[in-house]
Amino acid sequence: MSRCFNFSAGPAMLPVEVLERAQQEMLDWNGSGMSVMEMSHRGKEFMSIAEKAEADLRELLGIPGDYAVLFLQGGASAQFAMVPMNLLRGKTKADYINTGAWSKKAIAEAKHYCEVNVAASSEAQNFTTIPPFETWKLQKDAAYLHYTPNETIGGVEFHWVPDAGDVPLVVDMSSTILSRPIDVTKFACIYAGAQKNIGPAGLTIVIVRKDLLGQTVKGTPTILDYQQHAENDSMLNTPPTYAWYLSGLVFEWLKAKGGLAGMAEINKRKAQKLYAAIDQSSFYHNPVDPVCRSWMNVPFTLANAELDKPFLEQAAKRGLKTLKGHRSVGGMRASIYNAMPEAGIDTLIEFMREFEKEHA
Numbered sequence: 001m002s003r004c005f006n007f008s009a010g011p012a013m014l015p016v017e018v019l020e021r022a023q024q025e026m027l028d029w030n031g032s033g034m035s036v037m038e039m040s041h042r043g044k045e046f047m048s049i050a051e052k053a054e055a056d057l058r059e060l061l062g063i064p065g066d067y068a069v070l071f072l073q074g075g076a077s078a079q080f081a082m083v084p085m086n087l088l089r090g091k092t093k094a095d096y097i098n099t100g101a102w103s104k105k106a107i108a109e110a111k112h113y114c115e116v117n118v119a120a121s122s123e124a125q126n127f128t129t130i131p132p133f134e135t136w137k138l139q140k141d142a143a144y145l146h147y148t149p150n151e152t153i154g155g156v157e158f159h160w161v162p163d164a165g166d167v168p169l170v171v172d173m174s175s176t177i178l179s180r181p182i183d184v185t186k187f188a189c190i191y192a193g194a195q196k197n198i199g200p201a202g203l204t205i206v207i208v209r210k211d212l213l214g215q216t217v218k219g220t221p222t223i224l225d226y227q228q229h230a231e232n233d234s235m236l237n238t239p240p241t242y243a244w245y246l247s248g249l250v251f252e253w254l255k256a257k258g259g260l261a262g263m264a265e266i267n268k269r270k271a272q273k274l275y276a277a278i279d280q281s282s283f284y285h286n287p288v289d290p291v292c293r294s295w296m297n298v299p300f301t302l303a304n305a306e307l308d309k310p311f312l313e314q315a316a317k318r319g320l321k322t323l324k325g326h327r328s329v330g331g332m333r334a335s336i337y338n339a340m341p342e343a344g345i346d347t348l349i350e351f352m353r354e355f356e357k358e359h360a
């Protein structure tokens with residue numbers, strides 16, 4: 001068996017230790033005589049798995065007791081609608097910051113439910129930067145302020161948290177959650193699809209302040225109501241049990257790695273190495289403002305786009321896979337989430353240098 005370095009933006013690499021543990025437990029979980037996939041979600045075995053996963057996530061992120069942690073389905077995309085449905089709370093306006101492709105999708109969906117004020121946008125800069133906070137046109141009576149801390153496609157990341165005063169802060173953390181410690185109390189609602197930095201696809205995590213719940217938009221289906229999920233321990237219907245279990249194994253792996261402070265150090269080092277290699281060369285280029293470069297998604301172009309194809313082919317032969325950039329940006333994108341080993345970055349940089357020597 002040989003495992004490659006998979007730079008996919010999502011579904012993305014999982015830690016090999018986690019996959020090995022899942023393999024060991026596949027046929028018979030903990031003497032139960034069944035796979036986690038075959039268990040009743042209401043049985044005591046799965047309940048223990050679910051509770052441990054939530055407790056570990058709360059410990060890793062330091063989530064206070066007045067926040068609900070929900071294990072949902074529908075991806076981050078479902079949250080683009082569930083956020084306004086649940087958090088407008090009788091108000092008619094919400095503020096959104098537009099920093100890229102995912103912000104735009106969240107904005108488009110919110111427009112079905114409320115008056116969206118795009119308080120700042122970097123579209124004119126082709127989403128290569130974040131508008132300075134002083135220029136944001138925030139509304140005091142907004143139901144919430146929504147932004148995307150890491151734009152997975154553009155490779156733009158907030159390395160700071162805006163101060164929205166009393167307006168609840170709502171964030172799509174799909175591609176940066178668990179990459180570093182955060183102060184959860186600064187946010188009213190954090191949501192993330194699992195398939196980037198948490199676990200397998202099919203699970204969406206929502207962390208939301210309980211005092212905001214129970215005031216849904218009229219007509220909100222029960223299955224889209226945060227409060228209903230919170231009151232039913234995310235077991236309002238059958239949850240994505242296997243994805244929940246596997247995410248729990250990732251949380252245990254993170255704890256063993258020194259928690260999020262430990263991960264932050266590694267992630268920062270990984271990203272800095274790769275950006276330094278790009279910046280030192282005139283053959284590779286990253287267009288993002290250095291102060292908001294993502295630790296998780298590193299887009300870069302080659303001096304000559306005709307070399308993209310041979311670059312990808314030769315990289316794949318070295319076990320460096322899924323480096324093709326998003327079609328809207330072109331070039332390459334290296335997604336380097338928690339599970340990407342540092343050796344993956346070192347191998348990529350070595351390959352980039354060789355390829356440049358050959359073709360520059």
Ligand SMILES: *Cc1c(COP(=O)(O)O)cnc(C)c1O
Nearest residue numbers: 075076077102152172174175193
């Ligand atoms: C991947 C991604 C999404 C979409 O997630 P789905 O789970 O596929 O709906 C939304 N926002 C961000 C920031 C993403 O990276």
